[in-house]
Amino acid sequence: MGSSASRTGPHTLDPRTKLVLLLFANLMLFFHVVLVTQLVMAALFLTPMAVEGRTRMASRFAVAVAALTALSMIDPDAMGVPQLHVVSALAVGVSMMLPCFMTGAYAVATTSASAFVYALRRMRAPEAVVVPCVVIIRFFPTVARDYRSIREAMALRGIASGAAAWLRHPARSLEYVLVPLLMNATTVAQDLSVAALTKGLGREGAHTSRTAIRMRACDWGMMAAATLPLVADIAGVV
């Protein structure tokens, strides 16, 4: 059973730490942290991703952060193109949500389902929270694939689905994507719940995890490092 070492190695954070990082990302969105804090936190979020070998994911997010920061700093009035206000406003909006995507993608990509179940139960999360959480997390990866299939289906019908279509008819484009996505989601969610129940996910009592889970120095270190800039920002020190 050797090669699950890629997850159980010394650099892996505990699922609880990952959830705390996700919580921090949401707090950043809630408190509208300043740009410096955003950049520091982004660097902190990307570090464990890179350390765990998700270099491609980390570098893509790094590029996204850089691009969005650059776009949000342009001054449309100085450039004499007031239309660009839309772009910079969008960039600011997306870059505020980006930390949630980063921590979410990191948590989902590097944790097995049982590790999540185990961690949630250790946190004394009730049954009614654990089962939907695991189903939802398992559901995320299917969405990207679904979206691609829907784009292809639209192309076959001659329904424009590119960036231009999104700009010209945002509501209609959203409807064409969301209707099949949600209709499919109900089926997938039902199938997953059924599979979960027959595998004992909802069983009361202790669950275990094959992956060793415990809070280590790197977990506490990571949390402390992320708490510092966030608290400083919210307290108004930065």
Place this chain on the structure above:
Amino acid sequence: MDGSRSVEALDVRDVSFRYDLADADGGVRGGADGTPAALDGVSLRVAPGECVVLCGASGCGKTTLTRVANGLVPSFFHGGFAGTCLTCGLDAARVPIDRLTPLVGSVFQNPKTQYFNADSTDELAFPCENMGMGTEAVNRRVAQVAARFGVEGLLDRDLMRLSGGQRQRIAMAAANMLDPRLVVLDEPTGNLDAAAIEDMRVLVRRMKDSGVAVLVAEHRLAWLNGIADRYVVFDGGRIVRSYAVGDFLALAPDEIAGMGLRALDLEPCRRRVRALAAAGDEDGSGAPLLRTRGLIVGHDRRRRRPRFGFGGAGRGAGRSFRRVVGDLTLRRGLIVGLMGRNGCGKTTLARTLTGLAKPLEGSIELEGREVGPHALTRAGFMVMQDVNYQLFSASVREELMIGFGADDSDARSRCDAILDALDLTAFADRHPMSLSGGQKQRVAIGAALMCGKDLIVLDEPTSGLDRLHMERVGGLLRRLADGGRAVLVVTHDEELAAGWCDRIVMLDGPDPSARDAPAGVAARRRTP
């Protein structure tokens, strides 16, 4: 656990069940006016080591009975339940479903939506972890079960990158992790090719040999020859006949067909498929619509998108895939079957021919002119395996009218004619998602006809269908071809291929006619 082995694995006594409206999903059901009884006074016993096959048309109640056995009915699928089901001595309808988990293993039809972990070993360990077993015990059990089911080579792999057949083998092993006394299989081969089905057969035999009772609800019956002990035929929620294996296998093919069941012996179909594959394109009838030259399909690593998933998903990412395709001609009026193993590139070829993927090399001609992907997408249409992705509107009529103005009277009359031709007029104002799978397929095809598509590609249109619905799909293909369109059907279904295809292209596989030509389209070079 062993002391109770003498109890029947399953003892269903006079069970009736009616789904609540909200849960009435599976299969073909009546209109919106309440659901008919899914089960109506069913009694059945299954002994340890016995394999019982539940057969019958879609919606006959066989899937519901499997759900009664593993406790999903009535605890997850709600409804009116009457009678008693003793699963390994426990009253399945009344104990919490967790009590049944260690006793009953379940495998479902769709390999994509029955695993929770991205990693195959995690998936096998999952039921044990949910039972609270220690790490050492879990690892030991994983090793034992993997050896017993011959999936050692599939351990520590990314499940998303395994073929459907490999995933289904993992699902079978996972269902056996807790050493169950009963394993319930609900159309486990719906999405599998012949080789993968053969693997399933071996696994079921292994379960039987170790005293596990097996309950299979299945349309495809041929693979169960030699491992089934009893066949139970359902109709309208009732058991209409129960056969011992000898009596059932002695039935004539037309008696089987008369009960609406799939063939017991696929050898005649396979012979016909081989003959069609060997015949190639030599008669040359029908005007050529599309021709390929020196085509290589696949995807290379640079075009892969990042994927997110539970642990391990990124490992082995970026693998590229190439398949050389022998020159191929699709003609108007002909149905061409595209066959071959799971993962040999059938869907990739279909996507390339409809312009959804770029060819790696080679060219494609449409009506004699070399064209690029955009022109192919305009000319062709693909009915996806999961047709739910292809329906965007709130009613069937609106769906067909996408891209046409509501006041375009010419389009409206064309729409009416297409609805009529596809037997959809009665559903014109229904929401597409409220329709059955076959009706949805027809809506998607109707939309393609509205767009004036010349090439209609269908990806596995008959997976999980009973005989009647399979034949309906066949008839529909024929009508499309007779209307002057070229039809390409990607399929594992030998009965569909033998019964309805004019030509077969073997993209790969064990077929001897495919061996010498790298692309599998053998014997095509013989000039008429």
